[in-house]
Amino acid sequence: MVSVGIRVTVWNEFRHEKSDEAVRAVYPDGIHEAIAAPLRDASFEVRTATLDEPEHGLSQDVLDATDVLVWWGHMAHGDVEDEVVKRVVQRVWDGMGLIVLHSGHFSKVFKTLMGTSCDLKWREAGEKERLWVVNPSHPIAHGLDSYFELPHEEMYGEHFDIPDPDELVFVSWFQGGEVFRSGCTFHRGNGKIFYFRPGHETHPTYFDKNVRKVIENAARYVAPIHGAKPVYGNAKPLEVL
Amino acid sequence: MVSVGIRVTVWNEFRHEKSDEAVRAVYPDGIHEAIAAPLRDASFEVRTATLDEPEHGLSQDVLDATDVLVWWGHMAHGDVEDEVVKRVVQRVWDGMGLIVLHSGHFSKVFKTLMGTSCDLKWREAGEKERLWVVNPSHPIAHGLDSYFELPHEEMYGEHFDIPDPDELVFVSWFQGGEVFRSGCTFHRGNGKIFYFRPGHETHPTYFDKNVRKVIENAARYVAPIHGAKPVYGNAKPLEVL
Amino acid sequence: MVSVGIRVTVWNEFRHEKSDEAVRAVYPDGIHEAIAAPLRDASFEVRTATLDEPEHGLSQDVLDATDVLVWWGHMAHGDVEDEVVKRVVQRVWDGMGLIVLHSGHFSKVFKTLMGTSCDLKWREAGEKERLWVVNPSHPIAHGLDSYFELPHEEMYGEHFDIPDPDELVFVSWFQGGEVFRSGCTFHRGNGKIFYFRPGHETHPTYFDKNVRKVIENAARYVAPIHGAKPVYGNAKPLEVL
Amino acid sequence: MVSVGIRVTVWNEFRHEKSDEAVRAVYPDGIHEAIAAPLRDASFEVRTATLDEPEHGLSQDVLDATDVLVWWGHMAHGDVEDEVVKRVVQRVWDGMGLIVLHSGHFSKVFKTLMGTSCDLKWREAGEKERLWVVNPSHPIAHGLDSYFELPHEEMYGEHFDIPDPDELVFVSWFQGGEVFRSGCTFHRGNGKIFYFRPGHETHPTYFDKNVRKVIENAARYVAPIHGAKPVYGNAKPLEVL
Numbered sequence: 001m002v003s004v005g006i007r008v009t010v011w012n013e014f015r016h017e018k019s020d021e022a023v024r025a026v027y028p029d030g031i032h033e034a035i036a037a038p039l040r041d042a043s044f045e046v047r048t049a050t051l052d053e054p055e056h057g058l059s060q061d062v063l064d065a066t067d068v069l070v071w072w073g074h075m076a077h078g079d080v081e082d083e084v085v086k087r088v089v090q091r092v093w094d095g096m097g098l099i100v101l102h103s104g105h106f107s108k109v110f111k112t113l114m115g116t117s118c119d120l121k122w123r124e125a126g127e128k129e130r131l132w133v134v135n136p137s138h139p140i141a142h143g144l145d146s147y148f149e150l151p152h153e154e155m156y157g158e159h160f161d162i163p164d165p166d167e168l169v170f171v172s173w174f175q176g177g178e179v180f181r182s183g184c185t186f187h188r189g190n191g192k193i194f195y196f197r198p199g200h201e202t203h204p205t206y207f208d209k210n211v212r213k214v215i216e217n218a219a220r221y222v223a224p225i226h227g228a229k230p231v232y233g234n235a236k237p238l239e240v241l
Numbered sequence: 242m243v244s245v246g247i248r249v250t251v252w253n254e255f256r257h258e259k260s261d262e263a264v265r266a267v268y269p270d271g272i273h274e275a276i277a278a279p280l281r282d283a284s285f286e287v288r289t290a291t292l293d294e295p296e297h298g299l300s301q302d303v304l305d306a307t308d309v310l311v312w313w314g315h316m317a318h319g320d321v322e323d324e325v326v327k328r329v330v331q332r333v334w335d336g337m338g339l340i341v342l343h344s345g346h347f348s349k350v351f352k353t354l355m356g357t358s359c360d361l362k363w364r365e366a367g368e369k370e371r372l373w374v375v376n377p378s379h380p381i382a383h384g385l386d387s388y389f390e391l392p393h394e395e396m397y398g399e400h401f402d403i404p405d406p407d408e409l410v411f412v413s414w415f416q417g418g419e420v421f422r423s424g425c426t427f428h429r430g431n432g433k434i435f436y437f438r439p440g441h442e443t444h445p446t447y448f449d450k451n452v453r454k455v456i457e458n459a460a461r462y463v464a465p466i467h468g469a470k471p472v473y474g475n476a477k478p479l480e481v482l
Numbered sequence: 483m484v485s486v487g488i489r490v491t492v493w494n495e496f497r498h499e500k501s502d503e504a505v506r507a508v509y510p511d512g513i514h515e516a517i518a519a520p521l522r523d524a525s526f527e528v529r530t531a532t533l534d535e536p537e538h539g540l541s542q543d544v545l546d547a548t549d550v551l552v553w554w555g556h557m558a559h560g561d562v563e564d565e566v567v568k569r570v571v572q573r574v575w576d577g578m579g580l581i582v583l584h585s586g587h588f589s590k591v592f593k594t595l596m597g598t599s600c601d602l603k604w605r606e607a608g609e610k611e612r613l614w615v616v617n618p619s620h621p622i623a624h625g626l627d628s629y630f631e632l633p634h635e636e637m638y639g640e641h642f643d644i645p646d647p648d649e650l651v652f653v654s655w656f657q658g659g660e661v662f663r664s665g666c667t668f669h670r671g672n673g674k675i676f677y678f679r680p681g682h683e684t685h686p687t688y689f690d691k692n693v694r695k696v697i698e699n700a701a702r703y704v705a706p707i708h709g710a711k712p713v714y715g716n717a718k719p720l721e722v723l
Numbered sequence: 724m725v726s727v728g729i730r731v732t733v734w735n736e737f738r739h740e741k742s743d744e745a746v747r748a749v750y751p752d753g754i755h756e757a758i759a760a761p762l763r764d765a766s767f768e769v770r771t772a773t774l775d776e777p778e779h780g781l782s783q784d785v786l787d788a789t790d791v792l793v794w795w796g797h798m799a800h801g802d803v804e805d806e807v808v809k810r811v812v813q814r815v816w817d818g819m820g821l822i823v824l825h826s827g828h829f830s831k832v833f834k835t836l837m838g839t840s841c842d843l844k845w846r847e848a849g850e851k852e853r854l855w856v857v858n859p860s861h862p863i864a865h866g867l868d869s870y871f872e873l874p875h876e877e878m879y880g881e882h883f884d885i886p887d888p889d890e891l892v893f894v895s896w897f898q899g900g901e902v903f904r905s906g907c908t909f910h911r912g913n914g915k916i917f918y919f920r921p922g923h924e925t926h927p928t929y930f931d932k933n934v935r936k937v938i939e940n941a942a943r944y945v946a947p948i949h950g951a952k953p954v955y956g957n958a959k960p961l962e963v964l
Contacts, residue, residue, distance in 0.1 A: 141951040157614075168646075230400035604956070641955070
């Protein structure tokens, strides 16, 4: 369970918390701080970045020094500069891990990497969600029981318009009658991606111990692996032609 | 083996044939006609479209009347208008099948749908390629032997930077010592995609009977299936909350 | 939507119906007849076979004349002769389609083909099941809405111990709080397999129009495809060594 | 790169080495010792076991104390007791990692876990094999170049009759004209499986530094992960029915 030396950047749009009293009540320091705190406790090297910083806090230098990027956005996806999106996508291709949370399904970064609309069903009713582990030997399920519950969450329902995930880790049951593929992994280039559903801004989801455990596990799982270095471009024959 | 009623549009960049005598000698009517002819013989409804037509021949009306789009491009990927790329991608999401051939791996359409760089190794040496069927019960392999050969082709070698394909149908052996995942399927939205490697403009690949058989099989395979209609957006609960 | 010429054998254990009045009340002619009737109406060539016939009704001749085998068993999995299991498995490898229903998850045939325990959670409480389509463009979802409901069913819950399915078509929501991967496809050899969850013997599930539609769609989907013929064994080199 | 504390058992049929002078010349201490030595050097806890020991050296106690089992067999697959096969399969389901080498593709253990014939093409001509990395960011490719070569190997060619692998890591090019999916991962129950092609008994393949590196990487990759504990059997509802 190594986390020392893994450099995590937690990115948050950080707008709801400024404009909406109810959200500020739940996340007084911003959603990014609620996500960052347990990662710091688990000995990751953690920094945060937010939309309204220069270059959204995601300069080339910051990204080059990031092993795992965590992404939370919702109301301002359109305000993220295409240049920064391109930079993030390139870093994923180069091996940076990416954890996309909740409403980040509609972020430019996630949609660009998926190649689909990433659309889904949704409802804000504060209903119960129960997340079932469907891949119990997956590292992201480490230390969990066979399911865990969130008493109040926004509902996301199928159909979720993503490519078939490489691995399906969680499926959610919702009180209102829907299901959702809530934990999915993908590879793009040399980078690993984990999409994790929970996290509505009006609920204290990122203080839940199971949610925190999943994000911690995922940060280890998507951290770069120094595999073989791919070679591209024009190539001489290896055999006599 | 139904093809009647499947509307295929064969799209070709159609630039090499105009500027390069050697290519014109192989494909005097354009690569699109060499691809279209056997599909017409197999009773598909076939039209062609090329880059230098208005809207590249891919107006909304044409796309709306297309079940399967075949894409060949190479030297002018950058000349394809983003607006048309967006329109093609949306139609794939809506269910249109897409067959991407050879150097189309670097087209805007394919890269947008994959979410990766789509990079690879290559060499123009006119060497032998042998395509092995690794998924013999796949519909795209219908009527083939366990392998087939192309005496002279451009080499494409691994690593091919694509997401893990949903299905791997062909793997190529090259005389010069490389291998390549030459036939791959993907889903994006409601649309099926087939990438097929062979087809360099200086070789008569699209006159080869096995290559023609594969494209014919693939056109049937990626044709739209009228499955369930997905529903997106805000949703009322199905159970009492 | 071709079904003419597809030869389906519906196999049923046919023990509950003889020993249990409540089951007989629901399926007076046996579960096999309730499954066979709509397939006959859809123009498949249908026969039935049951456990207590000689060779369980699955002689080599019958299997050789079967394109798609539908399997329902529950209380007598152990009474199925290993010789017959071996014969069925070999036919799947040779290209026969297989549809495994409900409690068939614990049949020798399915467990042999999966290579896993196929274990799961279960509860007989006659609760509501809602099946969500998670792969809307899949042929098995043809003609369905985005979900369908069964008012009373046995519950099967995750974790379902199967290999990662090649394609996931349905996920079930249960009133009691569980989820389940209810429609899964697999390839083994040249044969396609579809596992479909619903169908408890005390509920009239096989009279439900959506369940019937799914089985009909699946029978078309798993019917043999005459792809390339694989070649095995000692092989001469294709190139000079 | 943790290996301390991972308990590896290297199992070898160990018959060729006794009966065949040419094999003994290459592997004087047995193939198992050639595989075990570099794993010991890499700080795994390694023991060996062979067919002619009581219970083939794979008593329940040995398996219970094994995190990763490496399997080499060829001429005597039929001599492996079904009871031991069952025990090994159960341990994989319980989480033990399994690395199956070369001719182990036809072992009872591998065939039982795959659910397919595991058949393939083969030729003993001592030809050149080149293994290409097709999944460069996979942990099993750690530290490799984009390909590596073995100057003399038995050829295995497609079609290889396995289920679609969860991950494809290597594809081989053979001098005689064939290709092969040479490095494949699978999950069965809680256990991870890696099939790795090279290793004919008449060639010093297990002394090759790249082959050793792959086996070392794979031993780490398939080592058990303590994920969520799945729960099976009869279950009370979690919601009021």
